[in-house]
Amino acid sequence: MSGEGDQVPVKTSGPEPTPGMGPFSDTLRRLRETFRSGRTKEAEFRISQLEALGRFLEEKKTLLQEALAEDLGKFTKLNSGFIRKEPLGLVLIISPWNYPINLTLVPLVGALAAGNCVVLKPSEQSQSTEKVLAEVLPQYLDQSCFAVVRAGPQETEHLLENKFDYIFFTGSPRVGKLIMAAAAKHLTPVTLELGGKNPCYVDDDCDPQTVANRVVFFRYLNAGQTCVAPDYVLCSRETQERLLPAMQSAITQFYGEDPKASPDLGRIINQKHFKRLQGLLRCGRVAIGGQSDETERYIAPTVLVDVQETEPVMQEEIFGPILPLVTVRGLDEAVDFITRREKPLALYAFSNNSQVVDQVLECSSSGSFGGNEGFTFLTLPSLPFGGIGHSGMGRYHGKFSFDTFSHYRACMIAYPGLEKLHELRYPPYSEKRKNFITWSLNSQSCTIL
Ligand code: NAD
Numbered sequence: 001m002s003g004e005g006d007q008v009p010v011k012t013s014g015p016e017p018t019p020g021m022g023p024f025s026d027t028l029r030r031l032r033e034t035f036r037s038g039r040t041k042e043a044e045f046r047i048s049q050l051e052a053l054g055r056f057l058e059e060k061k062t063l064l065q066e067a068l069a070e071d072l073g074k075f076t077k078l079n080s081g082f083i084r085k086e087p088l089g090l091v092l093i094i095s096p097w098n099y100p101i102n103l104t105l106v107p108l109v110g111a112l113a114a115g116n117c118v119v120l121k122p123s124e125q126s127q128s129t130e131k132v133l134a135e136v137l138p139q140y141l142d143q144s145c146f147a148v149v150r151a152g153p154q155e156t157e158h159l160l161e162n163k164f165d166y167i168f169f170t171g172s173p174r175v176g177k178l179i180m181a182a183a184a185k186h187l188t189p190v191t192l193e194l195g196g197k198n199p200c201y202v203d204d205d206c207d208p209q210t211v212a213n214r215v216v217f218f219r220y221l222n223a224g225q226t227c228v229a230p231d232y233v234l235c236s237r238e239t240q241e242r243l244l245p246a247m248q249s250a251i252t253q254f255y256g257e258d259p260k261a262s263p264d265l266g267r268i269i270n271q272k273h274f275k276r277l278q279g280l281l282r283c284g285r286v287a288i289g290g291q292s293d294e295t296e297r298y299i300a301p302t303v304l305v306d307v308q309e310t311e312p313v314m315q316e317e318i319f320g321p322i323l324p325l326v327t328v329r330g331l332d333e334a335v336d337f338i339t340r341r342e343k344p345l346a347l348y349a350f351s352n353n354s355q356v357v358d359q360v361l362e363c364s365s366s367g368s369f370g371g372n373e374g375f376t377f378l379t380l381p382s383l384p385f386g387g388i389g390h391s392g393m394g395r396y397h398g399k400f401s402f403d404t405f406s407h408y409r410a411c412m413i414a415y416p417g418l419e420k421l422h423e424l425r426y427p428p429y430s431e432k433r434k435n436f437i438t439w440s441l442n443s444q445s446c447t448i449l
Helices: 022-037 043-059 061-072 102-113 127-135 153-159 173-184 208-224 237-255 271-280 331-339 354-362 375-379 399-404 419-425 431-443
Strands: 082-087 090-094 117-121 146-148 166-170 190-193 199-202 232-235 285-288 302-305 322-327 346-350 368-371 406-411
Touching: 043 061, 090 102, 102 117, 102 166, 102 399, 117 153, 153 173, 166 173, 173 190, 199 208, 199 331, 208 237, 208 322, 208 346, 232 237, 232 331, 237 285, 237 302, 237 322, 331 354, 346 354, 354 368, 368 375, 399 406, 419 431
Parallel strands: 090 117, 090 166, 117 146, 166 190, 199 232, 199 346, 232 322, 302 322, 346 368
Antiparallel strands: 082 406, 285 302
16 A cells, blocks of 8 residues: 555556457456556545445445345355465476576475475576486485476476476566466466566666666676566666766676676576577667677676667567666656556666655556665565566565465364354344344354354
């Protein structure tokens, strides 16, 4: 819920809705338009609607009771009870190559903590880690409830023909769709931890060197192969001119005059991704870096300027040490740019003015958000981590992992005796019984009805 006194204009992110079809199209269009206007996000609006719903239930109680009696011949019954968190059963965890230990073991902790049996499918791209996970990890765990499967795309498709009770997938949106389609055949629920393009807005009111240090650090960590890394910067042309020397300075300070010789700069996972990234270097104009060496799968920390929205570097997730700067006229244009696209996994805003950071947060939607900071949010176990829309569904980390791998079973257990009291709920419904039932429901603590 928004904080008190929010004054910022509200917009809602998401791609333009596709026109509806059929007899419900007008209704759906009307509701989508209202959602996009941002009205439903205002706290006052939400409170007013819940109060109106309460008034409806209070004022039309008799009407509703009559309708229920006509339709079903009964009164609704509510009971108090308890939630039993139970393991889901046999779960499949599929992980990517970019943080091959973390992205395999962190979900595994949640699955085991909740009491599930697990099939682990690490990425075949990070072969050495895959080998250790397949050959050594099982020696530490009870193999009657745990297995590691070594499989490429084709074998994984076969694996997915089997029924699992839950699938936890981390990887690309493209494969995420295949996973969800395979899961749907068995009605298996999924968590999809996907990727995409994470925008980073830099306001004119900022200290360029501070912003450059933070953006450079989080962009080029792991050679840019991080799902939550800032994928592109949105800023004014003036801020771009101030940022470029500051970024060059940060790159030199972190990785030296010759970044290729730095032990702190990673390499690209394989030849295929190296070639893809080399292709992206041809977009726009190289302002910093741009060098590459195929023998080492090295790509220098690179900043591109003058890129067009239609160029590949602005169409696909970069997932490498390349950062395009895209110029906008100001905050409104930046927010518009962001909200016209798919909802990202992470969104960043840098400004000395906290209202600007708040406004980017308020006017957008993303899996997570960093204000004047990179992706340190994912180091806090108290925060959930996950995407929204095109960047995924579901969440984990800390207690959220346990909850993800648990079923919340709603339970009601009645006392076997006291039947005289229970009889009060049975038909035929005299006035006295109806009054008792009404009183019980209103008291909100009824465990009889
Ligand atoms: P990927 O989707 O290619 O592969 C992920 C996993 O799926 C691997 O284990 C792979 O073997 C398997 N796979 C590949 N093709 C398959 C198929 N046809 N059928 C079934 N399984 C298949 O992703 P990747 O290249 O390993 O990782 C990069 C992607 O992952 C990026 O998009 C990145 O943003 C995303 N990612 C997301 C997160 C997150 O937490 N949201 C974290 C890391 C990476």
